[in-house]
Amino acid sequence: MYKLLIIEDEPIMAKVLKRMFTSEKYEVTNTNTAGEGFEACLKELPDLVLMDVHLPDGNGLDLCRKMKETPRIKHIPIIIMTGEATSVDCKMMGLESGAEDYVLKPFISEELIARVAGILKRSFNMRD
Numbered sequence: 405m406y407k408l409l410i411i412e413d414e415p416i417m418a419k420v421l422k423r424m425f426t427s428e429k430y431e432v433t434n435t436n437t438a439g440e441g442f443e444a445c446l447k448e449l450p451d452l453v454l455m456d457v458h459l460p461d462g463n464g465l466d467l468c469r470k471m472k473e474t475p476r477i478k479h480i481p482i483i484i485m486t487g488e489a490t491s492v493d494c495k496m497m498g499l500e501s502g503a504e505d506y507v508l509k510p511f512i513s514e515e516l517i518a519r520v521a522g523i524l525k526r527s528f529n530m531r532d
């Protein structure tokens with residue numbers, strides 16, 4: 405069973421994501437701030453992180469960079485999610501921050517599930 409960490413401050417979106425991935429047999433942990441997300445990542449060592457860009461205590465892009473600079477967790481794939489930034493420049497900033505993917509909200513559930521599964525498959529194949 406894969407472990408996902410969802411860092412999302414919008415309660416409804418966090419609930420939707422948790423329900424969506426729990427029904428796909430993922431073990432899901434939710435946090436709603438950058439600080440809590442970073443600490444949970446260090447403690448839980450999830451297999452993948454789904455992270456919103458806009459968090460109440462910081463920017464998801466900055467958090468992504470921080471995670472990718474932290475030896476204990478730098479290998480964990482991150483998917484950035486946002487409902488506001490739709491320009492190519494915003495997407496590029498997300499990918500340049502170290503994220504493996506950048507997903508716009510609203511998303512199609514089946515597509516997000518497939519993206520997560522694909523990244524996990526590639527991630528675990530590279531570790532073997």
